[in-house]
Amino acid sequence: MRSHPDACPGAVELHAAADGGLARIRVPGGTLSAAQWDVVRLASLELGSGSIELTSRANLQIRGLADGVELGARLAAAGLLPSASHERIRNIIAAPLEDNQALVDEIDAALCADPALASLPGRFLVTAGASVSGLGGDIGLVSGDVGPAGNDAPGAARPASVAAPGIRSATPSTWILLLAGRDTGVRVTDPVDAVVTAARLFQQLRGTSWRLSEVDDGVRKITAHFGATEAPRFTPVVTPVAPSPVTPGVPLGRLDAHQLPGVPLRLTPWRSLVVPAGTDTSGLITDPASPWHGVSACTGRPGCAKSLSDVRADARAWLGTPHDRPVHWSGCARRCGRPAGDVTEFVATGDGYEEIR
Numbered sequence: 001m002r003s004h005p006d007a008c009p010g011a012v013e014l015h016a017a018a019d020g021g022l023a024r025i026r027v028p029g030g031t032l033s034a035a036q037w038d039v040v041r042l043a044s045l046e047l048g049s050g051s052i053e054l055t056s057r058a059n060l061q062i063r064g065l066a067d068g069v070e071l072g073a074r075l076a077a078a079g080l081l082p083s084a085s086h087e088r089i090r091n092i093i094a095a096p097l098e099d100n101q102a103l104v105d106e107i108d109a110a111l112c113a114d115p116a117l118a119s120l121p122g123r124f125l126v127t128a129g130a131s132v133s134g135l136g137g138d139i140g141l142v143s144g145d146v147g148p149a150g151n152d153a154p155g156a157a158r159p160a161s162v163a164a165p166g167i168r169s170a171t172p173s174t175w176i177l178l179l180a181g182r183d184t185g186v187r188v189t190d191p192v193d194a195v196v197t198a199a200r201l202f203q204q205l206r207g208t209s210w211r212l213s214e215v216d217d218g219v220r221k222i223t224a225h226f227g228a229t230e231a232p233r234f235t236p237v238v239t240p241v242a243p244s245p246v247t248p249g250v251p252l253g254r255l256d257a258h259q260l261p262g263v264p265l266r267l268t269p270w271r272s273l274v275v276p277a278g279t280d281t282s283g284l285i286t287d288p289a290s291p292w293h294g295v296s297a298c299t300g301r302p303g304c305a306k307s308l309s310d311v312r313a314d315a316r317a318w319l320g321t322p323h324d325r326p327v328h329w330s331g332c333a334r335r336c337g338r339p340a341g342d343v344t345e346f347v348a349t350g351d352g353y354e355e356i357r
Ligand code: SF4
Pocket: 298, 299, 300, 301, 304, 305, 306, 307, 308, 330, 331, 332, 333, 334, 335, 336
């Protein structure tokens, strides 16, 4: 049982980091128009440290801010802060290569329209799509056309078009509703209503818990509310997007705010982007054989006061060492930003690093 509320930062309520105010900007579904991206870039250059971090929930962070007032005003004017009361709960990760942004927008608007949901924990998470279904959402949606382990049936999803975002792909007649990352046999026909209903039930049941998985009997009670109509058959998966010229990775998850001016983009939970063909991807990872691919790091020194090391510098120095799976560097035992799935970790101890596999 949690004894205190979560402390997830927002875009207005900043986290006081060692290098100044830290703002986390929720981008439900990950899609940003060129104009919105430029607002974020210029805000970082003019108000913050001049860099932009990508998070494992496909959100953005700006560091080095004095306060969140001016940033909040700019984001609101750009449509990136539609609800001051709900901003920290707008955590929706969507499969980045599916045309699902319109559905995400409907879910986001419906969650923000319910005052009772403003006090959901900042850790609350919705996933939409098979490729992100294993990222541990409290609530997840997967097309009912999908196979048992995330293999889309032909026609179930189409590649995203960054140039023309917001087009809903062929809508399945049935959706699998995942609860705490599990298929419990619940099938729904109205995905927006199902997510809002499940979120309300979680809020009623959760007490001081941050996640549905922590609520005693929570998954069973929500399953009982909907009624399971099938034997559970879907195994959640995580299917990262491989680096390419239109799906470039971002080295250590941090962009220089001068990069990608005027480019519409979609954020992925793997600290990479979906960009239009022909985009200048200088400085990004476009080749799966790049030594940067699969390497991530937390903030470390000097940005985080808890850090025992400059993990980003140490990760850069280590680069080139062969690795057969993702590698994550952490400045302390909290291991922030650790990717989901199998990963090799280097955790600073104050006397070097402990390797955890
Ligand atoms: S893992 Fe530790 S050092 Fe790294 S960002 Fe989190 S708290 Fe800071």
